[in-house]
Amino acid sequence: MIPIQYSLRNLIRRRANTLATAFGIALVVFVSSAAGMLAAGIRHTLMASGEQDSAIVLRKGSDGELSSVLEEELAAQVLSAPGIASSPNGRPLGTDELLVVAGMKRIADGNIATVSIRGITDTSFALRSGLSFIEGRAPRPNTSEIVIGKQMRGRFQGLEVGQSFELTRNRPVQVVGVFACNGSSYESEVWADANLTRNAFGRAGLSSSIRVRLKSANAFDEFRTALVKDRRFAMEVYRERTFFEKQSEGTATFIVAIGTLISIFFSIAAMLGAMITMNASIARRRREMGTLRALGFSRTSILFAIILESCLLAVAGGIVGAAVSTALGFVKVSMMNYASFSEMVFEFRPSAQTILSAVFTALLMGLFGGLLPALRAARIPAASALRD
């Protein structure tokens, strides 16, 4: 076999070409792994909101909490259905909530952006197992105290502990706490008392959804059947996780689709770049190849040496690109979530899988880019090449 140093030295020898090609591959890997990380971030944020042993009830025909209207009395009927876990005081663990959106002034640019406001009861906190206060405390029920998700803090006017603002005209509220919740979309919401929210937004007697904690993940079918059977209600029952998966579909699919498409096109361009570089390098080394053949190296080992050279080139670029892309982990993206029509903060989520698959893509680019030139190199006959 031809030693690996041979391939490595060749790359170092033609520094300028190697760098240009590797840099191209690094850019490709950077873009494709960034898209992968953002899609993973969106999925994480939207899916972390859903728990396997919780269920959410919406009005039939609605495509999300925002377009679902339920009468307040329905909550009591839903909570009497079978399959619901009990709270420590023996009551069924569930509550109705109201979701509305309101325009608030963004501090960064002074523009008005839409923010989700959730009308909650004290059971709401018990239903989110990962929720914890990172500053301040929980609001007292039936007061104008509100709490905010940690991603909202400092982004909009008035959203900071100790500050107060008007939810709607003449409805002042005070921020008493900031909560974190596993990086879920709740962290981009403002939580206020349900009745206060109803009155402020002219929704007296109405809710958007009812959430319950099930006895176990298996109790879902029992719970759902009982509600769907009752034709008076016209309600849709989802496992919470399924519901959020459905919500994240649109945005994440868009990012993944456009990310994949771009990655494919980018890869083709970069692969051609690798092919050109390798091909030129072979053309210049005809005599050298002839010598290797004359020394007794087989065609196969030459083939492998050239492919190895090309793969080393690509993987070096790939590792640089992937490494730089992980720096995006510190970047937060604030964007419109079309499912909830409000501004939500997403993070790039680096994972071993995205990075490995990015480096693997680079490897493929090197492999295919090097294949043709390698075949060409292997076919060079010893005798004639030496005479060149």
Next chain:
Amino acid sequence: MSLSKLAVRGLLRNRFRNIATMIAVSVAVLTFVLLRTVITSWTTAADYAPKDRLVTHHKVTFVMPLPLRYVELVRQSDGIRLATYASYFGGQDPKHDRETFVSWAVAENYLEIFDEFSVSAQQKQEFLADKTGAMVGDVLANKLGWKVGERITLESGIFPSAPDSPWTFTVRAIYTASSSSVDRSTFLLHWSYLNDALPQARQNQVGWIATRTTDPKRSGQIAAALDQKFASDEVQTQTQDEKSFQASVLAASSTVLRAIATISLIILLIMSLVLGNTIGMSVAERLREFGVLRALGFESRYLVTLIIAESSLMALVGGLLGLALSYPLIERGIGVAIEQNMGTLLPHFKISPQIAAMALIGVIVIGGLVAILPAYQATSLRVSEALRKVS
């Protein structure tokens, strides 16, 4: 031998390498055009919005309605020519429960204010005459297989129907668009049908009011005057001209748009690396030949022009190939899928002439720029040294 002929000859020299480079350029152009089309298609609504159309909605949130009586008050205001209103219906077809589309319950005169819907006079008449009639976009109709005369039942989470009387409609009109900003996947129904069926407490409310002003130049003033009018009434309003309204919607997606714009530039950067690499190699191989040309009396300036022309020509051929691929792939393939599935966001997915021109001029300029360094190398060598170079 003329310069252009020499440049073409140069391209034919190392065919494998040059063809690979041109394919790389064409793929880059294709990607660039695709990404730029996403951006224009996304921002198109703001570009086409007429300056004289105002939208009035609830000051705090669009989920809260305005009282119907506001419409008349708005219409009587100074500078207002026409006023109409609509409510978001939020309908879904239970037979196609994975398809979501936008549905508006609209006033009788809605189409007078939103005149960019194009529909035949007869169908329009039939839609207006039938209280339970519906007017749907052609993209939506094709996707769900609806024809004129078809009966449709929708469910709405916002306006739940009574169990014994579901929301049923007859498709009376199918519209296309005269402006590329119109979403051809929208479902329009009559506001009066909705209103009459609602419980009393929810009757006589509208989602938003749209108006046309008498003078587009005074739109800002007129809008401010409207909001002032309702400042101390039961519900406060926020009025914007449609352009600013669309711009504020767009601002919410600005991060994504910026990211796409950046990526489209990165592909051009990758392209210049590939192209520059190729030109660099081709010049390095021909140093001796350039020495011969200079020894024959060709000026350096001539050689520089030759190398730049060769590079730009390669970029131009690759660019044209890329555009030739873009049209069928984007307008026939990807574009149709996008219009059908993301029509609300990207209503008109077509390559604009500006983008095509931008891509082509862009690659030619890049082709010229990346050739500067190799050209300098080719001419900075002394003739005697160049002639001694072994190729």
